Structure formats: C-alpha cells, structure tokens
Amino acid sequence: MTALGKTGPTVEAPKAQSATDEVELAITGMTCASCSTRLERVLGRVSGVETSSVNLATEKARVRISGGLGRADDLIAAVNKAGFGAEPVTADRPALQGHDARGDRAEMLLFTLAAVLTLPLIWDMVAHMTGLPGRISPLWQLVLATPVQFVAGARFYRGAWVTLKAGAGNMDSLVALGSSAAYGLSLWRVALGDPADGLYFEGAAVVITLVMLGKWLEARAKGSAASAIRALMRLRPDIAHREVEGVVEDVAVDRLSLGDVVLVRPGESLPVDGDVVEGRTEVDESLVTGESLPVTREPGDRVIGGSVNADGLIRVQVTALGKDATLSRIIRMVETAQASKAPVQLMVDKVAAVFVPAVVFLAVLAFLGWWLIGGEMETAIVAGISVLVVACPCALGLATPTAIMVGTGVAARLGILVKDAAALEQAHHCTTIAFDKTGTLTQGRPAVTGVVPAEGAPGEDGLLALAAAAQGGSGHPLAHALRFAAEERELTLPAFTDFQSIAGKGITARVEGRSLVIGSRRLLDEAGIALESLEDEAARIEGEGASVVWMGDAGTKTLLGLFAIADPVRASAKAAVASLKAMGVTPVMLTGDAERVARAVAAKVGIEDIRAEVLPDHKADAVATLRSEGKVVAMVGDGVNDAPALAAADVGIAMGTGTDVAMETAGITLMRGDPALLPWALGLSKATHAKIRQNLFWAFVYNTIALPLAALGLLNPMIAGAAMAMSSVSVVGSSLLLRRWRPTMDPLGASAGAE
Template sequence: MNERRADMACSLVLPVDGMTCAACSTRLERVLNKQPGVSEARVSLAGNTASVDYEKGEITASDLARVIAKAGFSVRSEVIDLDINGMTCAACSTRLEKVLSKVSGVESVAVNLATERASITVPVGAVPTETLIDVVKKAGFEARPRVSAKAQREAQAREEQRRTQAELNKLRLAVVLTLPLALPMLFMPFGVDLMLPSLWQFLLATPVQFWIGWRFYDGAFKSLRGGAGNMDVLVVLGTTAAWALSSWVTFFGGAGEALYFEGSAMVITLVLFGKWMEGRAKRNAASAIHALMDLRSDTARVERDGIAMDIPAESVIQNEVVIIRPGERVPVDGRILEGESQLDESLITGEPIPVARGEGELVTGASVNGDGLLKVQATTVGAESTLSRIIRLVEDAQASKAPVQRLVDRISTIFVPVVVVISLVVFLGWWLGAGDPETAFVAAVSVLVIACPCALGLATPTAIMVGTGMAARYGVLIKDAEALEQAHRADTVVFDKTGTLTRGTPGVETCFAVDGDVENLLRIAASAQQGSEHPLAKAVVAESNEKGLALLPVSGFTNHPGRGFGATVDEMKLLIGSRRLMEERDVALTDWAEQAALLESTGHTLVWIADTTASSRLLGYILLSDGVRAGAAEAVADLHCKGLDTVMLTGDNRYGAASIASAIGIDRVIAEVLPGDKAAEVERLRNEGKHVIMVGDGINDAPALAAAGVGMAMGSGTDVAMHTAGITLMRGEPGLVVDAISISHATYHKIRQNLFWALIYNVIAIPLAVSGLLNPVIAGAAMAMSSVSVVSNSLLLKRWRGKGK
C-alpha cells in the first residue's frame, strides 16, 4: 500500500500571476494546503511560483489551477504542440489522450487523428517537451515538437514525401504479389481453375502478410501494450488467422482443403490502398493551413545602421524599419513611416479590392504591395503577427473536438473488444452449432476485417479540417470546433448596432446652443472629451479640430457608464451625455424635448451638454449620425431567408435604434441597455429557448459574446471582443455572419453524412459477415472504402462558396 501511495505522489511547480505582497502568498499557500490530496504546498512571492506535492489520484494539475484562480490569482499556461506518427484510427488518438492526461502537470490534451497532432496545455515550464515525447513513445507512437520555421517545415515536407513514396512502393509490391493470387478467382465462376499450387501461394502471400503488412503487427502490438485495441488489432487477427490456417493446410493438411492465402493478401493490400488514399485525402484536407503558411514572406529588407540588408523575415525585431518594394509581399505587421501604395489584402481578409494605404496607416503581413515604395515600422512580429494568429486559430480549430466527436471517441474505445467478442461468438456458433468449421472461419475473419472504427474516427475531424480551412479563405476565422458545430443550431442572431450594423464612425451633423454661441458650445464639449476613445467623443473633437477651435484644459473627469460623464472646463462643471443622464441630474429639457425626440426617431444621436456649476441648466446639444454599413440590409434579409430571427441590442436610445432597425429590416430592438446588462439580455433570450448568436465588435460586447451560444466578433473591432468570441469575421461586413452560419450548416451536414457512411458499412456488412455470406476480401475492400468515402466526402466541402469573395 505504501508503495502504491509513493507511485501516486507528484510534485509540480506552478507559475502564479497576481501576487503583490506576503499576505497574498500566505493566503494562497493556506488555500492550497487545505485541498484534498495536497501533501504540502509552498508559495514563493519572490519567484511567483507555487510548489505543490500532491497525490495524483485525488487531485489534478487542472484542479490546482482552478483553485488558484478561485483564490484570485492565475496560472500561466502554454500549449505544447507535437506531431504524432503511428496513429491509425480513433482508438489510437483516444488512448494517447488518456496516456498524456495522466502526466503530472498536464491540464488538458487534444489529440487529432486527421491532423496527426497533439496539443497539450501545461503550466509554463512545468512539463518539459522531452517528457511528453517520452510518454508518447512509451505509448507506442512517435512524436516531435511542432515547429514553424521555414527550413524545418521543408524538412518535414521532405520526410512526409519520403514516407508517402515508401508506402506507395510497398503498396505497388503488394499488388504485384497479390494479383497472381486474386486473378484466378475471376475465372472460377466459368469453371476455369488457374489457382497456383499451395506452396506458390504460400510464397507469394507470406511477404505480403509479414513484411509489407508489418505495420499492422507493429501498430497492434503497441496498441495492446498500451491497454487498448485499434484497427490494427482487427486486421492482424483476421489476416493472421487466414494465413495460419492456409499454411497449416499447405504443410500438414490434406489435398482439397480450402486455402485463404488470397484472402489474407488481398485484405492487407486493400487496407494499405485505403490508408494510402486516406492519407492523400487528409493531406488535401489540410491544404488550407499549408496555403496560409505559404503566405509568409521568407525574407525582409531592413534598415540597420543606415544600411539596407535582406534577412529572414522571422528575424525582424519589433520597431525595426522594413523596406517593402513594389510587388513584394509585406513580411510583418507594421505602420507606414514613408510612402503610399495600394495593398492587396485579399489573401488575409478576403476583400478582393486593393486598399489605399499611406503614412501613419497600418499594413498587415502577407498582403501584397502595389506600385509604391513603403518604409514600415514593424509593430508585431513572429507569433503575434496577424497571419500567425490566423494560422494558430485555424490550427486550433482543426485540432479541437466537436461535441459529437467526443461521443464517437467513447464508442471507438469499446468498439474493438466488442467486435473481437462478436467474432469469437460467431466462430463458435457456426462451428459448434452448425458443425461447419469453414463457414465459421470465414464468418469470424470477415467480422474482424469489416468492423474497423477507422472511418468513424475520421468522420468529424476531416469535415472540420476542410470546413475551417474554407471558412478562413472567405475571412471567417473559427476558434474551435464547438463554435462551428453550434452555429448551425442558431435560430436568433443578435447584433450590436454601433460598429457592427453601422460604420462605427459617427460624424457631427449640427450643433444647437441655447444661447446661440455654437462655436463655444462645440469648443467646451470637445475640450471635455479630448483624449477619450469613445466614437462620439472622437467625432466631436474631430469637428472642433476641423473648425480650428483651440481646446481648453480639462479636469475632474467623472464617468457615468452607459450614460455620459462629467468634467470641469474653464471653471464650468459640465455634464455631457444622454437624455437619461440629464433627467437623473434634474436638467430641464422641456423646451427642447419634442424637437430632440423627432431627431432621435430618425436615427440620429444627441449628446446633451449642461452646466451644473451653480444650478443645472442646459447649454445645448450636438447632433451626430452613424451611417448603416453597406450590405447590412442584404445580410439581414439573407438571415430571414434562412429562417433566423434578428435582434438589435444597443445602448443607444430606442428611437434612433428603431430607425436603424427599420432601415435594415431587423425584427426586434432592445435599446438603452447599459454595457453591463448586455450579457443579461442575451441570457434572457436563451432562457426563452432560443439558440443565440451574438455579433459585436467592442470591449463592452465581450460579456454578451461570451454569454451567447456562439459569439462572432467583427475583425475591425477590439482584441478583447475577438478573444472572447468563438468566431472572428476578418472584415467589418455583416454578410460574413451569413457565411459563417452557412459553412457551419455545410460542415455539420458533412459530419452527419460521414457518420452515416462510417456506420452504414458496418450495419449492412456485419450481419452479412455473421451469416457467412461475406468473403474476407470483400470485407477488406468495404472497410477500406468506408474510410476513403468519409474523407472524400469531406473534401466535397471545398465546393462551398461564401458571398464574401
């Protein structure tokens, strides 16, 4: 018992953020030591670490991270990506997930069969990559760190090509050795016996079984050693039984007894052909991510010490000046210091029309420069560049598992042992019950060969790979498979107004001053709002700058979230904001309320300005408007055609919101909602039984995006919104919402078709195999075709076309 407890003892060092004093570290140490299964916890304030000794069976690294988060701190995590070789079916990926999950320090694991990739989330520095690679090797697979450097990618491509060629050569040899065994079967129905002597059959079938087919034995041994069964186990059991019985008859049996050399050889050849076809299709399915990687520029021309030189693009450092000549691909994200040009950003955003860029404007890496010479200061490089983040998003989405895939994984883990039991029961039933050992043997082998979970394991990930890749081409970045799967269920789309349905850049139309001094009203309003990032504030300041008004000093700024603010300008205590704020502070609007209501009803926004220095008195208002985005009405009409309800959720006044909604065709308006209440409104819709998609672009939309079934962030919006959302729309076009829902429908439809194809072979063929009516050769062909049909069906998603391109 003591030995067992020693085996379960683990130590883990977790990097902790958020500790500011000794009280923090003491409190966290006390909290950790109270957890069941924790032997001892030591928290270092200086090192910002928590060293925890715990028992593996009672608490996990993920549990410890959650405890630390609940205590008000956070554990920095990193994702280690490994390329995996040797997986053959869903049972392999499921088993490898279990093995890696047991490693001390591992928080979560996602192993994807289609991409042959494992993503392991661990606390920063807590688990060396070499440890994970050793664990993978002990489980019977090969692993290497997933890297992105161009030379290493090329080396991987060469290795992949070499491996593929070797597999093709073995397949060709298998066909050459199998044909003399298989062709005589075609003439048997005509009474022509061209079968080779049994010894010749043995000599042809044996190298196919044990040399060319060795990969199946190797995979089966590793799988069983890891405590689970997979496709290789079924293939090895069936073909070895056929070969062994035929060999016994050849050397020890009597003349005229049945031989199954052609069966064992053809099954292995057909399965190899199926795996080769499957590999081709999988590589094709992953072409989208390779295409994105190929967009990366290999070199960059930089200025160092006044000298222009070419260096590898990945060696550019932040703030370095990069020279981009006409026709070159932009190597980094940056800001233009000198020059102007037209840039083709279609490969990043999907927007086919080149856009003009000049001094001070931002450029995106992988876009193509037009006919101008640009000097660009690098702002984000390496892993933080826009293209790298897009690639990471697509990779993560392709590696993640949809909810339906988790069910498939659970099925595949019990599938193989159940099939082996069925095969044994069938064999005993025919032999002992019907006294027919030959039929018993044929039926048992056919059951083993046909019932392979390979197609089942490929059904979901291959569709997701192609779907997310196609979506990325049209400017729709899908963060995870769950968002892709859930989007098709939506029946309600909730839009934020400003920046989503409208351009988000309002302009001042007119100013009204109670005392008639419009310039002074604009000056003090702009002075109070200088430095603010709010779109309305920017519009007011821009209008005052355009009129050449000198701004006054501002102090005593007080924010009133969702309503406005207060500030002191030129010794006046100003109150600036919505009608609601004025009413709360008893500012009389009686004389102007009717006129204001009329303006608001036409979609305009009014910013009221009052002086509260002595008593609350109205100074005037500024009228602003924000135009509807091009394509918004068409997008809403398309959503209605698909049977979806549309809702506008905004903090603006109900009259302006209703006017915009009417122009666009929105069904329902929820207006005058404070930023903190948007998530509650989304929750209310979900409680009504609706499947909600929330579309937004601002920081204040982030809670609502998180609360929705699927959050969609406009790529023109804030990083916070894009981080929170499950789907990012790379262009500020509402039409991309339709595209995102469309690709979700198409992908989920393919998943259902794939699961049908994966299961229909077994549903039809297993009863035939049990009844003795299915030859092992036909079973092998059907099993191979099930995998090929599933992957090929996923590739049909490449015919999907969005409206965005």
C-alpha cells in the same frame, strides 16, 4: 492590439502564460478512432491535466496542464509509453499538416511490393473459381504471401503489439488478427500437405495490400483537407527589402526587428504587419480577409503581412513579427478550430472506445456459431477472419474532424475565422441574431454632424472646445468624434482635471472652472440638469438616426447644449438582415443608444425588434432573456463591452475591425467586419453540419451492414478488406466535397449562402 487601418481586421492578442496553459503535441502512430480515444484517457491521467483532446484527422493533441510547456516532457513520456510518438508544437517548431515526401515514397514502395506479390495470388483464386489455367502451387503461394504478411504487414504487427501491451486494441489489432489467422490456417494446411483448395493466402495478402492502399489514400486526402493552413503559410514571403539609411538590402523576414522600414514594390507580397510611412497603393487582402476588392492604403494606414501590393511603391514600418503578426494569429485560430472537437464527436468517441473489443467478441461468436452449429471448421475460421477484417472504426473517427477541417478552411478563405468546432456546428441552429449597433450595423466611425448651444451658453466653437477638452481622458468612439471635430476647426483646447468615465452614460470633468457633465440623457438627469429647452431639437436629430450627446454644468445645474453625432450604416447591413430573415433567423438590435436613434437605424436595415438604452453590463442579461424564451441566440459585436454578451450567447460572433477582447471571447470572427459574412457563416455551418451527419450515417451504415454479413459468412476476407479500406477513403472524400461550397449572396445582394 494589431489592427488594419480603416477597414482591416484585428486578431486576438497573445495571452500571457498562466499557471495552467495549453500544450499542443504532434502525434504519430495513430491508426483509428480507438487510438485517439485511448490517448485522451492516457493524457488525462497525467498529474495536473485539466482537459485533453486528441484529433485523429489533424494528428494533434491539445492538453491543458499546470506548468504549460514546462510539463511537455511528462505528456510526451505518457504518449510514448502508450505506444505512440509525440513532440511539442511551438512557433519555432510548427507541425505542418501535409505529407512527408520521404515517408510517402517508402509507403509507396512497400505498397508496390505487396501489390506485385499479391496479384499472382489473386489470379490463382480467379483460376480456381473459373477453371482457367495458371494455378500456382501451394509452396509458391507461401513464398509470395510471406513477404506481404511480414514485411509489408510489419506495421500492423508493430501497432498491434504496442496496443496489446497497453491492454487495448485498434485497427492494427484487427488487421493483424484477421490476416494472421488466414495466413496461419493456410500455412498449417501446406505443412500437412493439404490441397490448395483450402488455402487463404490471397485473403491475407489482399487484406494487407488494400488496407495499405486505403491508409495511403486517406493520408493524401487528409493532407488535401489541410490545404487551407498550407495556403495561409505560403502567403508570407521569406525575404524582405529592408531600408537602412537609404540603402536597401534583402534580408530574411526572421531577421527583421520592430521599427525596421521595409520597401514593398508593386506586385510583391507584404512580408510583415506594419504602418505605411511613405507612398500610396492598393492592397489585395483577399487571401487574408476575404475582401474581394483591393483597398487603398496610404501613410498612417496599417497593412497585413501576406497581402499583395498592387500598383504602388510603399515603405512600411514593422509593427508586429512572428507569432504576433496577423497572419500567424489567423493560422493559429484556424489550427485551433480544426483540432477542436464538435459536440457530436463525443458520441463517436464513446462508440470507438468499445468498438475493437466488441468486434473481437463478435468474431469469436461467429467462429463458435459456425463451428458448433454448422460443424465446419474452415467456414467458422473464414467467418471470424472476415469479421475482424471488415470492422474498422476509422470511418467513424474521421467523419466529423475531416468535415470540420474542410469547413474551417473554406471559412478562412471567405474571411470567416472559426475559433472552435462547436461554434461552426452550432451556428446554423441559431434562430435569433442579436446585433450591437455601433461598429456592427454601422461603420463604427461616428462624426459630429451638428453643434447646438443652449441659450446663454458659449457658441459652437466654444462649446465644442470645452467638450473635446473634457473628453481628453476617454477612448470612446464618441469622444474621438468630438476631438476630431475640434481638430478640423483648429480649436485650441483648454486643460481638463478630475476626469471620470461612467460606463454606459458618459463622463464628468472640470474644464475652465466648469463641472462638465457630458453624455446621455440619463446622466444629465441624475445631475439635476433640465433638458426641456432643447428637447425638440434632440427629437429631430434622433429622428434622423443620429445620436445626441448632452452637455451641462453640474455646478450651476444649467444645460450648455448638445451635439449631433452620426455613424453611417454599413452598405451591406440591409441586405445581410434581409438574407438572415430569408433563412428564418430573427434579427434583434441591442444598443445603449436612445430609443429614437436605435429605431431610426433599425428602420434603415430592416430590424423590427429593438432593445434600446441597454447598459453594457446588461447586454448579457438581454441575451440570457432571449435564450430563456427558447431561442438559440448568436450575438454579434465588436467592443470590449460586448464581450460578456458574446460569451453569454450560444454563438458569439465578433467583427474583425473590433477589439481583441471581443474576438477572444467569440467563437467566430468576421475578418473584414462585414455583416454580409453572417449569412455566409450560417450557410457554411449548415453545409458542414449536413456533411458531418452524412459521413456518420454512411460510417454507421457500413458497419451495420458489413459486420452481420461477415458474421453470416457472406463476405470472404478479401472483399471484407476492400470494403474496410474504402470506407475510410469514401468518408474523407465526402468531406473534401465541402471545398466546392460557395456563398450565393453578394455583399450588396440579398440571397443567402448555399451550396
């Protein structure tokens, strides 16, 4: 497990390769939602594939297949056969989301060529409509339009031919059909010597030029949407100052090994995850965890690679490198979320699968309708071309994934890691949030605040020494508290034997001939040990919000005493609960603690609905009960015992200071373990969902209005091409507005996040 000192996050540990594993591919050649939908079907037909998901916005495919990376060649072959390109994405060969500078320049040169040759054709159309001078002869129109059609437009023919061989269609097919029909009709009339009035060279050229411009703008906008990933990748420096036997040398971070010691000077970024072995400093972890204030780090504390050393010189021993480093895991989680599909996208994919054939059918109907009913061949051809050109499923295909990309990027900057798109889309629907107490509402670092021996039992130090010795085999936070208290008093601990942990109840062990039973009231009741003599003291302790750990001797059936253990409530918990209530969300506490302790903590943070003394394996049942009552439930927890409940909830939310198991199970992780991030997460979910709905609305409206207008002959091919190109750009631009979202709740304030 990789953790960060006292307050830092933990991120999921890498999973071992299994018989069925996930392969990620970088895809090239996709132009619209029809391409991604068809690729999913193609990949799904490869032997051994369980699931496949292709994301148009990120241009990646995620495939679960038996054999994992060993079967990547089979997947790539299937993709290539379908007319696209693919290569595996690994830690050594990441597919960075951004621009290929050389490809950008080539695209701009082609677009510039097309624009320069198209402008005279547009002027000829304007001159024809207004009577202005400067008309261009039909032959010169042919000379200008031909390079646009077959040089600049070659990409559309290649794409259309590839999909045609596969028996499918995409945006390239529509552009190639529409522009070729306009160019072909004009060429026929030039060959026959018809007057220039019946030429549509400008329509074909403008369609190709505008679509090229639209795709270039779209690519740049998608690259901007992926800026969160690139920002994270830039955090880690490439060079580290390695210290070997007192000599400092600059080496590439990739050459470091576990156990190396690196020197980090004031103002430098930490190159690796590690433990501070010398020095004291303040570290700015804001770009990694979202924590706005610098945190103190001293010997024994852990630090994250990518965070900034503020003012002290420290030496750090390397504990994690490469894909195991915290920053690499964060990047993987963000990439996974951006590449995953929200549930609403499934509906869009179904529409895209039939969209291109439906458009071709509508174009044929428009042509036949105008020709047979109106008797005008030219009008019929123009109507058919306009239908082909104006229809583009790109806007539909980009509406959801671009909003998810931007939303998850904003979340990462705030310290909220979203594991999958479904969690981000579902979070704002939550009506109930179930909190685990320890480590979630409280700081998760319990401390012994009192030792109460029973009559005839050893004194405080003797009782504490017995308890701390018996807890030697336990990793529970309460066991740590007892051992730490014994260390503070410098007590000598005897040996223990026959240790046994009883989930949710406590432990048993033999120490100095005693059969010790340490834990909950229930455990001592089952051992037949009477508790009456200390009931009043226990009630007082629990009324103050501390937990009571009972201790008895099962051999003699005698009560030895009890320990008061308190876990301070997090400073922002009360404000976070108040904000959730203001958002209409009901908080519930699920805890294994006694009723009185649970109520005392709940009163401090403002929770009225308490489910106390819930065993770990019953937390999932409690979540299921809440869901059966018609509530949409988010579960917030940090421990291994919370994992089943996190999985059972509609949305699982893990605290970043908790265990890897909890974060692997949860859909959302709060990196700095602060409850104040909960209203932010729900507010951002609401904003992202609203943006998805807005994008889909305008994408559907565009096609609903544009297609009938084109079929009715009310749009010429040039206007249709402009509208089609701008629809995709407008959807991506709309998603980018999400980057302006800001939470309005201060970590210690009480207002909910909003735009």
